[in-house]
Amino acid sequence: MSQYNPHVVEEKRQQIWEQNHLFRATEDESKEKYYLLEMFPYPSGKIHMGHVRNYSIGDVIARYKRMRGFNVLHPMGWDAFGMPAENAAIDRGIHPASWTYDNIDYMRNQLKRLGFSYDWDREIATCDVAYYRWEQWMFLKMFEKGLVYRKSSPVNYCQKCQTVLANEQVEGGACWRCGEEVLQKELTQWFFAITKYADELYEYCDKLPGWPERVLNMQKNWIGKSFGVEVDFPMEDGTFLTIFTTRPDTLFGVTFMVLAAEHPLALSLSRNTDQEAAVNAFVAKTKAMDKSFRAEITTEKEGVFTGKYVTNPLTGTKVPIFVGNFVLMEYGTGAIMAVPAHDQRDFEFAKEYGLPVILTIMPEGGALQPETMEGAYEGDGKMVNSGPFNGRNNREAIPSIIDYLEEKKIGKRTVNFRLRDWGISRQRYWGAPIPIIYCDACGTVPVPYEDLPVVLPLKVEVKMVGKSPLAECAEFYNVECPVCGKPAKRETDTMDTFVESSWYFLKYTCADHNEGPLDRKRVDYWMPVDQYIGGVEHAVLHLLYSRFFNRVLNELGLVGVREPFENLLTQGMVIKDGAKMSKSKGNVVDPDYMIEKYGADTARLFCLFASPPEKDLDWNDKGVEGCFRFLLRVWRLIVERLDGLRDVEAVFEPLNDDADTVQLAFLIHKTIKQVTEDVDRFHLNTSIARIMELVNGIYKYIDKDRKEEGDRRLIRGALETLLVLLFPFVPHIAEELWEMLGVDGKSLSTQWPRYNEKYVQEDTVLIVVQINGKLRDRCEVQRDTDQEQLKSIAYDLEKIKKHLEGKTIVKTIVVPNKLVNIVVK
RNA sequence: GCGAGAGUGGCGGAAUUGGCAGACGCACUGGACUUAGGAUCCAGCGGGCAACCGUAGGGGUUCAAAUCCCCUCUCUCGCACCA
Numbered sequence: 001m002s003q004y005n006p007h008v009v010e011e012k013r014q015q016i017w018e019q020n021h022l023f024r025a026t027e028d029e030s031k032e033k034y035y036l037l038e039m040f041p042y043p044s045g046k047i048h049m050g051h052v053r054n055y056s057i058g059d060v061i062a063r064y065k066r067m068r069g070f071n072v073l074h075p076m077g078w079d080a081f082g083m084p085a086e087n088a089a090i091d092r093g094i095h096p097a098s099w100t101y102d103n104i105d106y107m108r109n110q111l112k113r114l115g116f117s118y119d120w121d122r123e124i125a126t127c128d129v130a131y132y133r134w135e136q137w138m139f140l141k142m143f144e145k146g147l148v149y150r151k152s153s154p155v156n157y158c159q160k161c162q163t164v165l166a167n168e169q170v171e172g173g174a175c176w177r178c179g180e181e182v183l184q185k186e187l188t189q190w191f192f193a194i195t196k197y198a199d200e201l202y203e204y205c206d207k208l209p210g211w212p213e214r215v216l217n218m219q220k221n222w223i224g225k226s227f228g229v230e231v232d233f234p235m236e237d238g239t240f241l242t243i244f245t246t247r248p249d250t251l252f253g254v255t256f257m258v259l260a261a262e263h264p265l266a267l268s269l270s271r272n273t274d275q276e277a278a279v280n281a282f283v284a285k286t287k288a289m290d291k292s293f294r295a296e297i298t299t300e301k302e303g304v305f306t307g308k309y310v311t312n313p314l315t316g317t318k319v320p321i322f323v324g325n326f327v328l329m330e331y332g333t334g335a336i337m338a339v340p341a342h343d344q345r346d347f348e349f350a351k352e353y354g355l356p357v358i359l360t361i362m363p364e365g366g367a368l369q370p371e372t373m374e375g376a377y378e379g380d381g382k383m384v385n386s387g388p389f390n391g392r393n394n395r396e397a398i399p400s401i402i403d404y405l406e407e408k409k410i411g412k413r414t415v416n417f418r419l420r421d422w423g424i425s426r427q428r429y430w431g432a433p434i435p436i437i438y439c440d441a442c443g444t445v446p447v448p449y450e451d452l453p454v455v456l457p458l459k460v461e462v463k464m465v466g467k468s469p470l471a472e473c474a475e476f477y478n479v480e481c482p483v484c485g486k487p488a489k490r491e492t493d494t495m496d497t498f499v500e501s502s503w504y505f506l507k508y509t510c511a512d513h514n515e516g517p518l519d520r521k522r523v524d525y526w527m528p529v530d531q532y533i534g535g536v537e538h539a540v541l542h543l544l545y546s547r548f549f550n551r552v553l554n555e556l557g558l559v560g561v562r563e564p565f566e567n568l569l570t571q572g573m574v575i576k577d578g579a580k581m582s583k584s585k586g587n588v589v590d591p592d593y594m595i596e597k598y599g600a601d602t603a604r605l606f607c608l609f610a611s612p613p614e615k616d617l618d619w620n621d622k623g624v625e626g627c628f629r630f631l632l633r634v635w636r637l638i639v640e641r642l643d644g645l646r647d648v649e650a651v652f653e654p655l656n657d658d659a660d661t662v663q664l665a666f667l668i669h670k671t672i673k674q675v676t677e678d679v680d681r682f683h684l685n686t687s688i689a690r691i692m693e694l695v696n697g698i699y700k701y702i703d704k705d706r707k708e709e710g711d712r713r714l715i716r717g718a719l720e721t722l723l724v725l726l727f728p729f730v731p732h733i734a735e736e737l738w739e740m741l742g743v744d745g746k747s748l749s750t751q752w753p754r755y756n757e758k759y760v761q762e763d764t765v766l767i768v769v770q771i772n773g774k775l776r777d778r779c780e781v782q783r784d785t786d787q788e789q790l791k792s793i794a795y796d797l798e799k800i801k802k803h804l805e806g807k808t809i810v811k812t813i814v815v816p817n818k819l820v821n822i823v824v825k
Numbered sequence: 826g827c828g829a830g831a832g833u834g835g836c837g838g839a840a841u842u843g844g845c846a847g848a849c850g851c852a853c854u855g856g857a858c859u860u861a862g863g864a865u866c867c868a869g870c871g872g873g874c875a876a877c878c879g880u881a882g883g884g885g886u887u888c889a890a891a892u893c894c895c896c897u898c899u900c901u902c903g904c905a906c907c908a
Contacts, residue, residue: 297906331907614893687850768845773889823888
C-alpha cells in the first residue's frame with residue numbers, strides 16, 4: 001500500500017495542470033463568465049501566511065466555479081513598484097529591478113507549489129514598461145480632461161522614506177509604510193482630482209450590496225459627506241465672511257467667528273491696526289506648529305482677536321472675528337461661526353477669552369443657564385432666543401431655517417466633503433515616471449503620445465537624497481521641449497504605486513494587448529470583477545482609488561462598467577500568539593516550511609478550516625497537524641480499499657433497505673447540499689466540517705464488512721462524491737486519489753455533484769417536545785404527521801406524562817416537523 | 826468623542842428564518858492494539874452528585890431568545906478640533 005507523500009503527489013499534479021494549461025481562460029460568449037480576483041502581492045521576497053490564506057480562499061472559489069460550469073478568469077500578477085526595492089538597493093547594492101524580478105521568480109514558484117489555479121499566461125508586473133506605458137497614456141488623457149493638475153500646497157511628508165504621502169497613506173499621523181511621524185511640507189505636486197467624484201463615490205456605497213458593511217462605512221467615513229449651509233456674514237467694509245455650518249439651528253447663538261491661521265483674511269483684517277502685531281505673531285506660531293499636534297483634540301484652543309467684526313445676518317448683532325488654532329483651512333471655508341452654548345470647542349474658546357454664551361436650544365424639560373453651564377449642550381431640544389423659530393424642535397426646524405436663509409439670500413445649501421484630492425507625486429526612483437516636461441518658454445508640457453513610454457532609466461544611482469534619484473540623472477531629465485524644441489526638463493518625480501494597482505484588474509482581461517491601453521471588447525467580457533478578495537487594510541486606499549480610476553477610464557471609453565468590483569470579501573489577518581504574524585514580532589510561520597513538512601494541501605486546508613474567511617485566523621501548529629491527519633485518513637480510506645473498489649460502478653442511492661445503507665445514501669446527498677450552500681456563502685470552514693463528517697460516516701459504514709455488491713457500489717459512490725467535494729480545497733490529493741480509483745471517462749474537475757432531493761429529507765423527523773419552552777423529550781415520527789396526532793404522541797411520552805402530573809395544560813404549540821411545546825400552569 | 830463590528834466549553838469555532846446550544850477540529854481523560862507510540866482504533870469530554878444551571882451582565886418581547894428590543898460592561902477596527 002502506498003504511503004501518502006504530499007510532495008510526490010503535489011509535484012505530479014502540478015505538472016499535469018501546467019502541461020495541459022488547465023487554468024487558461026479564453027473569452028467565450030457562449031459561457032457565463034466569472035472573474036475572480038485576489039489582491040496581487042508586492043514582491044517583497046517571499047510569500048507569507050496572509051497570502052497563503054488569501055489565495056487559498058480564492059482558489060477554492062475559482063475551482064468551485066469552474067466545476068459549476070463558469071468560464072473563470074483567475075489571474076495573478078505583481079504590484080512591483082515601490083519603496084522596499086529601493087531600500088534593498090540602498091542597503092545591499094542590488095538594483096531595484098533585479099531585486100524585484102528575482103523576488104517575482106521566487107514567489108511565482110511558491111504560488112505554483114501551493115497549486116493555485118492561476119492563468120499564468122495573463123501574469124503582469126506593474127514595473128514592466130509594457131504595463132506602465134499605458135498608465136502614462138492614461139495620465140495624459142486625465143491631464144487633457146483636467147483630472148490631474150499640479151499645485152503647491154502643504155503635503156504630508158515622510159522624513160524616513162523621503163517622499164510625499166497621500167492623505168490615505170497617513171495613519172494616525174504616521175507613515176503607513178515605516179511608521180515615521182509625518183510632517184507637513186509646502187511642495188508643488190501632482191494631484192488626481194478624486195474629489196470631483198466624491199459625491200458619486202459616496203452615493204454608490206449604497207449600491208454595492210456585495211461589499212462588507214464595514215468597508216463601505218470606512219469609505220463613507222473617509223469621503224465624509226455632510227449636508228449644511230454656507231452663510232454670508234456681512235463685514236464692516238461691505239464684503240462678506242462666508243462660513244460653512246451643519247447647524248444652522250444654532251445661528252441665533254453665534255457670539256464670535258474664528259478663522260483658520262491659513263485663511264486669506266487672517267492677516268489682512270488686522271493690517272494697520274493695533275492688533276496687527278498680535279495676529280501676525282499668532283499666525284506665524286500656529287503655522288509653525290506640528291500639524292498632528294495641532295489636530296490633537298486635547299490641544300488647548302487658542303486664538304487672537306483681529307480687531308474686526310461681522311454682523312449676524314439673523315439678529316443684527318455685531319460679533320468679533322478671531323483667528324484660532326482649531327479651525328482647519330482644508331475643511332469648509334476655513335472659517336467658522338462659533339456657538340459656545342452648543343459646541344464644546346467654541347465653549348472652551350469662549351471661556352478662555354471671556355466671550356458671551358447664548359443659549360438657543362433648551363433640552364426637553366431642562367432649564368439650562370448660560371452662566372452655570374460647564375460645557376456645551378450638544379443635544380437636541382426646543383429652540384429659544386431664535387426669533388421666529390422659537391418653540392420648534394431644532395432638528396425639525398433646520399430645513400425651514402435653510403429655506404429662510406436662501407430666501408433672504410443670506411446663505412445657500414451646500415454639501416461638504418472631507419475627501420481631498422489624491423497627491424500622486426513621489427520623490428522616489430522605483431515608480432512610473434510622470435510624463436511631463438517643463439519648458440521655460442512653454443510651461444508645463446505633456447509628453448506627446450507618440451513619445452511614450454517615458455522609460456524609467458536603469459542606470460541610476462539609487463540613494464536617499466531627499467529628492468528623486470531621477471533628478472540627478474541628466475540623461476533622463478534633459479530633454480527638448482516637444483513644443484518649441486528648446487532645452488527643457490522632465491518631471492523627475494514618479495507616480496504613487498497605488499496608481500498601478502488602480503487598474504491592474506483591467507489589464508488582466510487583455511494582458512497581451514499592446515496596441516493600446518486596453519482591449520475594450522475583452523475588458524467588457526470580463527468586467528466587472530465578480531468576486532474580489534483581499535485584506536481590509538485597503539478599505540480606503542486601493543479600494544477607493546480603484547473605484548475612482550475605473551470611473552475615469554469609463555469616461556475615457558476604456559471600460560463599460562462604472563464600479564469595478566461587484567462583490568468584495570475582506571479576509572481577516574493571520575494571528576499567532578495573540579499578535580499579527582510579522583517578522584518584527586518574530587512569530588511568522590514560513591509557507592515554505594509548511595509545504596516542506598506537510599505539503600501544500602495541508603497548508604491550504606488549515607487556512608480554510610481554522611476560521612471563517614472574514615475573521616482573523618489564529619495559527620495553531622496542532623491544528624495544522626489535525627488537518628494533515630485528516631488527509632491521511634482520507635488517503636487510507638481509499639488506498640486501503642482500492643482492490644475491492646476499482647471495478648465497481650458507483651451508485652448514489654441505496655440498492656437495498658438496510659438502514660445503515662440508506663443512512664449512508666442520505667449522508668452523501670445531505671453533504672453535497674450543505675457543502676454547496678456553504679461554499680456559495682463563503683462558509684468554507686463549515687464546508688470542510690461537513691466533508692469530515694462524510695468521511696466519518698463512510699468509515700463507520702465500512703466498519704461492518706460490506707460484501708454485498710449493492711453496498712460496495714454505494715461505497716464507491718460515497719468515495720467519488722467525497723473526492724469531488726474535496727477537490728476545490730485540496731486539489732492535489734483529491735485528484736491523485738481519483739486517478740487511483742480509476743474513474744473512466746469522468747473528470748474530477750468538471751462536475752460539481754448534484755444532490756437528490758429524495759435523499760436529503762428523511763421520511764421520519766425528530767420532534768422536540770418542550771414543556772414551557774424547556775426540552776423534556778424527543779420522539780421520532782413520520783414526516784408531515786398532522787398537528788393533532790403530534791400533540792397526542794407528545795402527551796403520551798413517559799417523561800412528558802411525568803412532567804404534566806398535577807399541572808394544567810394552557811395551550812400547546814405545534815411546529816410541524818420540528819417541535820411541540822406544551823404550555824402548563 | 827463619533828461610527829462600525831464583536832463577546833458562545835480549556836482553545837479555534839458551529840447553530841440560513843427565533844425552535845435540541847456547543848456541529849467539525851484541537852487539547853485533554855480512559856481503554857484497545859503494540860517491543861515501543863508522538864501512528865492507528867474505540868469511548869468520554871460545558872458546569873453540577875442531583876433537581877437543575879448555562880451563549881459578557883441586567884431588563885424586556887415571545888409558547889419559545891446565542892439569535893429580536895432597551896440599558897450596562899469589555900474588546901477589536903476605522904475616523905478623530907470636519908464646524
